[in-house]
Amino acid sequence: MRRRRSAGSEPSPSTCVDAYARGFRDAGVRDVTTAVVADAGYFAQEEQPAAVWTLIRDFTGPAVS
Numbered sequence: 001m002r003r004r005r006s007a008g009s010e011p012s013p014s015t016c017v018d019a020y021a022r023g024f025r026d027a028g029v030r031d032v033t034t035a036v037v038a039d040a041g042y043f044a045q046e047e048q049p050a051a052v053w054t055l056i057r058d059f060t061g062p063a064v065s
Contacts, residue, residue, distance in 0.1 A: 033059060 021032045037044040
């Protein structure tokens with residue numbers, strides 16, 4: 001059941017991400033990692049590229065040479 005929101009109210013980004021991840025988990029995906037990029041909208045990689053690269057590096061680990 002969907003909760004009603006008052007006009008003009010928006011859920012927090014982390015609430016949306018948590019719900020999205022929950023859908024994957026409910027579908028059987030067991031290893032889901034999420035993150036919210038602060039001060040970014042639909043184009044996080046363009047709006048906050050350093051933050052996105054930091055998240056990718058932290059997820060994948062250091063480069064191996």
